Structure formats: C-alpha cells, structure tokens
Amino acid sequence: MAGRKNGYWRQHNMKTKIIAMYLPQYHETEENNRWWGKGFTDWVSTKNAEPLFPGHLQPRAPLDENYYDLSNPDVLKAHAKLAKEYGIGGFCFYHYWFSSTFRTLTKPAENLLENPEIDIPFMFAWDNSSWIRTWSKYKTNANAWSPKKDIGEQRTDEESGILAKLEYGTQTDWKTHFNYLLPFFRDKRYLKIDRAPVFIFWNNFQKEVLTEMRQAWTEWARAAGFSGMYFITRDDPYKDVTGYQALFNYEPQFSGWLNVGLLRRGIGRLKYLAGKEGLHKYSYDKVWGKILKYAATHRDSYYGGFVNYDDTPRRGNTGKVVINVSAEKFEKYLGELYRISCEREKEFLFLTAWNEWGEGAFLEPDKAYGYAYLEAVRRVTDEKQ
16 A cells, blocks of 8 residues: 555555545634634534424434534644544544635634644645535525635625635636645644655546646655645546545435436425425435445445434435435445455545534444544454554
8 A cells, every 4th residue: 555655654554544525614704704603613513403203313312412623723633632532543634715805714723733742644625616605594694795815805795605715726726725734734634645745636627727726736745755746636527627636425416316316306495496405315224335335346446434314404305315324334335345445455434524513424433433433443443453
C-alpha cells in the first residue's frame, strides 16, 4: 500500500484507516446569524426535529445534553481522543470556500492547526458548490444580509435563492486558496499518500476549470516540497469523473437516492418542480447491499459506508430517511466493507459521519443508543489489528 511508506502509515503500521466525515457547523458565524437568525447552528435543526411517521425516532439528542460549541478547541480535542479510542483513523473536514474573498465555518480546522497536541490525522473535502435556500426547511432572513469587507461582496439573492455563490475565479484566486491550505498540508497530521496531500473535490462541475486548477495546485505543491497532490472526487454514474487520482462512493447518497435509475430520478425531479415532493424512505439493508456490491466490482475506488441517515431535521417532510437501522446491522455491514478494504490494501474507508446530527448520520453517543455505534466500530477494527 503506497500510503504506508511515510507519515502516519509508517508510524502507526495501521491497515485501512476509517475516515469519518466531520461537519464544522456547530459554532456561531456571522453568515448564519444573518441568514437564519442569531445563534443558528446545526443544533437548532436537531433540537426542532419532529417525528413524521410511527416509529420515527426524532428528535435525536446527544448523550448528557452535549450540545457543544466547536469554536472551543477543547471540544475537538475531546472528539479526537474519543474517535481514536473507538477505532476511527481520522477526520475529513468539510471545507467551505466560495471565493478568494469568502469562506465560512473554518474555525474548527483552524483550531486543529493551532493546537498540535490534538492528536488526529485529518484531511479536507471541499464542498465546491453554491449554497441555496432549498437545503433547509428554515426560511432565511434575507433582508438582513449585507456585505462586509472581511467576507467579500456576498449577497443574498431573493429571486435566485443563492446565499453564497461559488466562484472559482482566475489562477490568482486559486493561488489564494492554495496558500490558505498550505499550512494544513504541511502539518504532520495531514493525511498524505507518497508525500502528496490528499484533497477531495466534492463536485466535478466545470470540469475544464477544475482540471486547470488541479494542475496548478500540483505544481505549487511540488514547489512547496511535496511530491504533488492526491486528488479524490465522488464517483457518479451520470458525470465525467476522470482525471483524478482516485474516486470514492459517498454514502448513502451513491447507493441510495443517486443509484435508483434514470426513470425514478426523473419522476422525483418532476415532483420536486411541481411542489409535490414527499418523504423518501430507503431500506438500510438494501442500501448497504448496494455498497457491498459496489465494493465487489470496483477494485480501484475507495469505499464509503454510513452509520444512519435522516435529514428531516433540515428538510422536514420532503426529507430522506433510511429505515430499519440497528447497531448490529451497522457492525455486520461495516465489518464486511472494512475486510474488503484491508484485503485490497486501501488507505482509506470513508464513513458518514462523525457528527452530521441534522442528517441523522453520527457516531457520537446519543441518548437513544449511547456508545453502541462507536463500540461497533471498535470491534470491527480490533478484529483486523
């Protein structure tokens, strides 16, 4: 396995690292205050969730009322300690960069960089898309938004619904972005393969621009002393995803609502446009079955698994819910995917998620199941050590 030649691989002599996706949306930001109201974080969605059908477990609540604030570096330090104790090999932070003058939700990763004693490998997944109102059932406080110099000329467009517009810009803007990331890449905890920092592009829209950007970043990384960059993007049967060092299947999206066929996707789109979109339910066993089938037939990709999924706290009765979930099933399916990953000497297995409370995808202990899902991960990884 190429990645074991250096860095954390050599130091810890580990097999496949389970990389948990990490959401930074748990600290107050000026943008969220203006868009959604003072003090908004994903905890607001989580606390206000409602059950929508018999047996629907909502709202979910963290164990011991641990509604933490990620602006406090001690919180991330505790997360890192807990994650390592239960077999998680690293965090993949969602990275929100909209232009060279506007980024948001950066505080947790910056806290990590500034506190070298926080012992957890990490990497970034750039959610390179615009933000629009439709992600949330909450209405924006659109008229309250005004641009400020420290965050650029971002405005809420009430007609288009755009809250923050993604603008790749020119090579000068790409260099600004790269220079922001460079201190993270140089950190010994940042995950690398053959001395190349690992970085995920969430979307592959505007393929020609992204191809040029990746080439430029690779040159700048070499000039900074790395062997290059190791770029990953999500696999997508409907888009051209060539040109990256690797693909991964983000779950449960890839094997759930994305992998349903063109006809069903078309019908769903028509219902959405007609305002008649309802609640979507998916079988935990069927989604995991597709995940394992993908792993069996795709030797070159990184694999993705998931804990659970329920985004009704954010989307209400138009959300997606995975049903018939249990910690026992999770352990069984994750164990099989982890076994395949180790046998094929995969550096990473991506897991949704550490703390996506607004989407019901979290490993953190909660009032309903305690540490059951974390204990499942530890048993899976202990068997392979």
